[in-house]
Amino acid sequence: MKVLQSALALVAALGIAATAVPAVAQQAEKPKLTLGVGGKPLLYYLPLTIAERKGFFKDEGLDVSINDFGGGAKSLQALIGGSVDVVTGAYEHTIRMQAKGQDIVSVIELGRFPGIVLVAKKDSNIKSLKDLKGAKIGVTAPGSSTNFFVNFLLAKEGLKPEDVAFVGVGGGASAVAQMKRGGLDAMSNLDPVITKLESDGDVIVLADSRTEQGNDKIFGGTNPAAVLYMKTDFVTQNPVTTQKLVNAFYKALAWLKTATPEDVAAVVPEEYLLGDKALYVAAVKNSLPIYSRTGMIPESGMKNALNMLVEFDPELKAAKVDLAKTFDPRFVKKASEGGK
Known part of the structure; x- marks a missing residue:
């Protein structure tokens, strides 16, 4: 009798498992x-x-x-x-x-x-956000988050997006190269681009959103x-x-x-x-x-x-x-x- 009960319990368990499989392994509509x-x-x-x-x-x-x-x-x-x-x-x-x-x-x-960082060319006259008026600023692409980041920082200083010129530079080695060539006054970009430029001594940091402290300072939180x-x-x-x-x-x-x-x-x-x-x-x-x-x-x-x-x-x-x-x-x- 105990063997039969055990067998029935096993069958019941297997039945539950079998009915549960489709829910667990649902097929993606668009794999x-x-x-x-x-x-x-x-x-x-x-x-x-x-x-x-x-x-x-x-x-x-x-x-x-x-x-x-x-x-x-x-x-x-x-x-x-x-x-x-x-x-x-x-x-x-x-x-x-x-x-x-x-x-x-x-x-x-x-x-x-x-994690976006705004940097300025080290040997430029830009030492603070207020100095950005008239600057040529590299961003990953116009209308991207790196662009919005600069727009926000400009607004806090009473400046408008039209007060600077934005240039799309991408986000890899090409961005590093364009900053090093000297065609830009500043750049809003991300790592590893920023760390590369910092370590080579090419730039100074104006605003950094990679840390909690930086975000609190810029945005007032996350x-x-x-x-x-x-x-x-x-x-x-x-x-x-x-x-x-x-x-x-x-x-x-x-x-x-x-x-x-x-x-x-x-x-x-x-x-x-x-x-x-x-x-x-x-x-x-x-x-x-x-x-x-x-x-x-x-x-x-x-x-x-x-x-x-x-x-x-x-x-x-x-x-x-x-x-x-x-x-x-x-x-x-x-x-x-x-x-x-």
């Missing part, structure tokens, strides 16, 4: 998709590279093709135009697009600090940076795919919590090191604090991002932005519970 990014080698986007190189997308059954554009504004344009499905880019774009009537939503925070965002329609039509994407990025953030700079250098492509592994390790050390600890965007961070944009964007001053529509927390919550 093959294209992701846009603006400057993938930048440490701003390190969680993307980690998810790719550590196989976290493949673990979720996804085949993700990555299109690397010259800056975040270009990857946003690709999303609006339909040539990419999702974007790893700046959170600010979700706010600006809502004001323009475009439903774009972020689903996981990758960076809690922007300011969400890189996120995974997409059209709201994509989320509605592809909830399983969206969850799997978030799971992969959540794993990348978890890996980064305990990774050393040397661990990171061992994972990224060789060309990301800019020919100097020790320098890259130093850049990672400078930037590790910027990554999100939870994947969740706090309400205070959303407000800081909106306040930054309102400072220099007249269109946003008049717009009614519902910040709750810029971030959907459901997928991060599930990822934190195992992603099922």
Whole structure:
């Protein structure tokens, strides 16, 4: 009798397990998709590279093709135009697009600090933000987060974006080269570009958002940076795919919590090191604090991002932005519970 009861219990358990399998191993509606990014080698986007190189997308059954554009504004344009499905880019774009009537939503925070640094050429007359009037300033791409960062800093000094000239320089070795050539007075960029220029003695730092102290000074607190965002329609039509994407990025953030700079250098492509592994390790050390600890965007961070944009964007001053529509927390919550 006990044997029979045990057998029945086993059958029941197997039956439960069998019915649970489809829920656990749900198929993505769109297992093959294209992701846009603006400057993938930048440490701003390190969680993307980690998810790719550590196989976290493949673990979720996804085949993700990555299109690397010259800056975040270009990857946003690709999303609006339909040539990419999702974007790893700046959170600010979700706010600006809502004001323009475009439903774009972020689903996981990758960076809690922007990590953007504004530097000036060391031998120039620019010693403070007030001296930027008339300057030629390099940014990853016009309309990108590096551009917004400068616009905000200018506004705090009573200056306008039109008071300077912006030049798109990308985010890798080309950005370093353009600063060294002397065609720029200042640059708003990210690591490893900034650490390279600092270590070579080419620049002085005017504003640094790589640390908590720096963000408090500039924004008054955290300011969400890189996120995974997409059209709201994509989320509605592809909830399983969206969850799997978030799971992969959540794993990348978890890996980064305990990774050393040397661990990171061992994972990224060789060309990301800019020919100097020790320098890259130093850049990672400078930037590790910027990554999100939870994947969740706090309400205070959303407000800081909106306040930054309102400072220099007249269109946003008049717009009614519902910040709750810029971030959907459901997928991060599930990822934190195992992603099922």
